[in-house]
Amino acid sequence: MSGDLEARIVRYLAHRMPxxxxxxxxxxxxxxxGASRETFRxxxxxxxxGIRGLIFRRDPVSTLxxxxxxxxxxxxxxxxxxxxxxxxxxxxxxxxxxxxRPFFVMEEVEGxxxxxxxxxxxxxxxxxxxxxxxFSILGAIAKRDVASSDLARRMTVPDPGSAWRLELDKWEKxxxxxxxxxxxxxxxxxxxxxxxxxxxxxxxxxxxxxxRTGNFLFDxxxxxxxxxxxxxxxxxxxxxxxxxxxxPLWSSDRAHPGGMLTRxxxxxxxxxxxxxxxxxxxxxxxxxxxxxxxLAIWISSAKEFQAGTNTDPVMAFxxxxxxxxxxxxxxDMLVELxxxxx
Amino acid sequence: MKPSPxxxxxxxxxxxxxxxxxxxxAGYGQxxxxxxxxxxxxVAQEFNRAADIRAKENSAMxxxxxxxxxxxGGDLGARLKAAAGxxxxxxxxxxxxxxxxALKALLIELHTHAERAGDAALEARIVRLMAEAAAARxxxxxxx
Numbered sequence: 011m012s013g014d015l016e017a018r019i020v021r022y023l024a025h026r027m028p029x030x031x032x033x034x035x036x037x038x039x040x041x042x043x044g045a046s047r048e049t050f051r052x053x054x055x056x057x058x059x060g061i062r063g064l065i066f067r068r069d070p071v072s073t074l075x076x077x078x079x080x081x082x083x084x085x086x087x088x089x090x091x092x093x094x095x096x097x098x099x100x101x102x103x104x105x106x107x108x109x110x111r112p113f114f115v116m117e118e119v120e121g122x123x124x125x126x127x128x129x130x131x132x133x134x135x136x137x138x139x140x141x142x143x144x145f146s147i148l149g150a151i152a153k154r155d156v157a158s159s160d161l162a163r164r165m166t167v168p169d170p171g172s173a174w175r176l177e178l179d180k181w182e183k184x185x186x187x188x189x190x191x192x193x194x195x196x197x198x199x200x201x202x203x204x205x206x207x208x209x210x211x212x213x214x215x216x217x218x219x220x221x222r223t224g225n226f227l228f229d230x231x232x233x234x235x236x237x238x239x240x241x242x243x244x245x246x247x248x249x250x251x252x253x254x255x256x257x258p259l260w261s262s263d264r265a266h267p268g269g270m271l272t273r274x275x276x277x278x279x280x281x282x283x284x285x286x287x288x289x290x291x292x293x294x295x296x297x298x299x300x301x302x303x304x305l306a307i308w309i310s311s312a313k314e315f316q317a318g319t320n321t322d323p324v325m326a327f328x329x330x331x332x333x334x335x336x337x338x339x340x341x342d343m344l345v346e347l348x349x350x351x352x
Numbered sequence: 353m354k355p356s357p358x359x360x361x362x363x364x365x366x367x368x369x370x371x372x373x374x375x376x377x378a379g380y381g382q383x384x385x386x387x388x389x390x391x392x393x394x395v396a397q398e399f400n401r402a403a404d405i406r407a408k409e410n411s412a413m414x415x416x417x418x419x420x421x422x423x424x425g426g427d428l429g430a431r432l433k434a435a436a437g438x439x440x441x442x443x444x445x446x447x448x449x450x451x452x453x454a455l456k457a458l459l460i461e462l463h464t465h466a467e468r469a470g471d472a473a474l475e476a477r478i479v480r481l482m483a484e485a486a487a488a489r490x491x492x493x494x495x496x
Contacts, residue, residue, distance in 0.1 A: 042381075331390075
């Protein structure tokens with residue numbers, strides 16, 4: 011199978027990169043963790059251009075998150091040559107003849123690693139340096155002009171007052187379609203969020219949609235070299251990304267969301283970089299939304315695994331560990347809001 | 353069953369995640385092996401308690417329904433009363449899960465009813481019940 015894939019990739023590169031001359035594949039391996047795309051690291055040797063690393067992101071048969079690869083590709087393109095480090099997005103391919111499913115190709119960012127939510131201290135001595143970059147880059151994403159971005163050409167720019175509702179509707183629909191059993195905590199959270207909407211977005215921004223530990227690469231000096239996994243990118247309230255990045259699921263160190271800075275430090279770095287204020291009331295709403303959106307994703311992944319449409323162990327992990335985690339987080343929030351009356 | 357299933361699963365986790373996984377080349381296979389090992393550990397945590405937490409959840413919801421049925425009244429009150437009187441035929445997890453799903457659907461109805469009626473005390477009781485149930489269903493990751 012991998013030999014077949016290798017031959018297909020060689021044929022594709024010869025088609026897309028005729029200027030490179032004869033291309034051979036030196037190494038081909040699948041990268042772990044891509045639950046919404048199959049990700050392959052491909053090391054090639056080109057007659058003209060020499061050895062280089064490429065990343066192929068192919069749509070899986072079944073996906074954790076039903077997203078359009080055009081959106082992800084456009085998101086990478088929106089930040090090329092900017093303060094937000096991203097790998098160069100090279101080719102977007104919709105023709106199924108090449109690799110059976112749509113895919114896109116990026117340059118590999120070499121010599122880097124990603125943190126893991128399973129690691130007790132994913133960044134070690136670099137945690138502060140990485141944390142300051144991480145939240146500063148998120149501020150830069152919030153600051154990016156939306157109108158001139160590739161994304162704005164592919165999706166409607168929401169009204170600042172309705173960004174929250176569009177996202178809530180989207181993820182409620184996921185639960186409606188994918189729940190394997192009734193979800194009383196999610197349903198209670200939905201009702202509370204609808205009854206207590208956040209203030210309008212201070213600015214409509216590009217929202218990464220999955221900005222967290224595990225979705226960026228850093229090198230041995232603690233420098234962030236690439237923000238990855240833009241498959242849930244959309245336009246909306248930048249507080250959505252901030253709340254998601256601060257969610258406690260991303261690190262076992264509850265005092266340091268994502269295993270980096272304290273919550274207060276992170277918000278201060280983000281505010282300075284974005285030029286926005288993280289309104290406490292709005293951030294509380296988006297924090298509940300973050301755990302709710304997580305819950306919706308885990309419900310969907312549990313369904314995929316249960317149905318046998320995607321048996322990647324990450325899908326089972328999402329249902330067994332992440333789903334109860336966010337159920338408890340949401341329930342605790344509801345108790346804070348409503349649990350006092352006797 | 354001896355060795356006990358949770359012990360077997362814990363040992364399988366150690367073997368797969370600590371020995372077999374690291375011996376594989378870095379990449380998809382190694383990551384999948386580690387995740388699979390962690391899954392076994394999490395399932396081991398669930399094994400002993402699975403029937404107990406479901407039985408307790410179902411019992412807590414039935415107790416709540418018994419007390420809320422009269423105040424709810426009408427069709428909802430009747431269904432709450434009927435559900436409160438039901439009992440599972442056995443303690444198989446699948447049987448408990450089936451009853452649990454039916455009770456949770458009714459809990460959503462009762463919660464919505466309490467919100468519409470402005471019954472803050474009942475709302476508070478429901479969210480505390482949900483939080484206790486959610487806490488009992490937590491599983492915990494190993495330090496890696």
